[in-house]
Amino acid sequence: MICHSRFVLLFRVLNAAMVMSALTMSSAFATILVNENFSHTDGDLVGKTPTPGPGAAWDGHSAAGTNPIQVAGGTAVINQQGGEDANSSYAIQSDTSTTYARFDFSLPASTNSDIANLDANGLYFAHFRGGTGTSFRARVGVLAPDSGGDFKLVLSEDSTIGDGAIWATELAFDTTYRVVTEYNASTQQSRLWLDPADMSSTNITATNSLGASDNFGYALRQSDDYNGQQIVDNLVVATSFDEALTGVPEPGSVVLMLCSLVFLAGHRVR
Structure with missing residues (x-):
């Protein structure tokens, strides 16, 4: 009994x-707000739902339908010749929250020789998205090299990438790097790690704040600042550093x- x-x-x-x-x-x-390995059939990114998920289907939010971002070989190909920007949305993160993003990227040598002609403002190709252009945060971008490398990696809060935080060493073409970014709405600052082992790894901080902002999507951006490409893969957006880095809840x-x-x-x- x-x-x-x-x-x-x-x-x-x-x-x-x-x-x-x-x-x-x-x-x-x-x-985990977005998990996207770009394992889609080749073609326009817009309309495709992140795999393995979560994340809303990619949507165009600027220059819709013009030179759309392409999926090719399981990656997103961003062409910097002007064209559609795209984002995957998620539940709104408040203007006191901290949000993280991780992705792999590379710049092919074959399509980026023109980066040497990029002006001092640079360009950004990935960012957290709020409701307006002035609420984009943790903008990841590039600048022309001046110390023997192929390009500079930059983190900025505003659209003038040149006044953001610049990674100490210049980077190389045809090399895949892993970036983790943090947007802390409470401090109104962003941080960036390059190929980190954990949160204590070397990072840079962008302090050129435009004020606190909520965010509800992660975006890939195309501009006409120079003639070149960025290849992006393995995007994760999360509310903790470890989840963003590993992709594991x-x-x-x-x-x-x-x-x-x-x-x-x-x-x-x-």
Whole structure:
């Protein structure tokens, strides 16, 4: 009889755990906002839903339909000859939130020789998106080289990339880099890591703030500032650095509590 009661207790705890897990599953995964590996058929990016997800289907928000961003070989190809910008939207993040993005990128040597002619304002090709052009944040961009490299990597809050934070060393064509950016709306500043191991890795901070802003999408941008390309892959937008870097959701506190309950129930049965 005692043994039966213990098994009934274990069954009830496990059943409650399953119910609570189902109810909290969405919140456990909700901190990854966009996960996009661009594993689509070649063609226009707009209209495609991020894989493996989450994230809303890519939508054009500037110069819609003109020279759209292309998917080619499982990557997004951004052409800097003027054209459509695109974004994948998510639940609005408030003007006191902190949001992170990670993506891989490269600049092919074959299409970027003109970067040497880029003016001092530079250009940005990826950013968090708010409701207007003045609410774009953590803009990732490039500048012409001047120290023997192929280009400079820059993080800026405003559209004048040249007055943003510049990575200390110039980067090389035909090399894939991993970028993680942070937009902290409370401090009105952005940070950028290049090929980080973790959050303590070297980073730069953009302080040319335009004020606090919410954000509800991540965007890829095409301009006509120079004739060149950026290749982007493996985009993740999340509410923590670790989730952005790894693309793996952290377990929620409720899920951890459920695991503890099941563990304790197992000991009670014994």
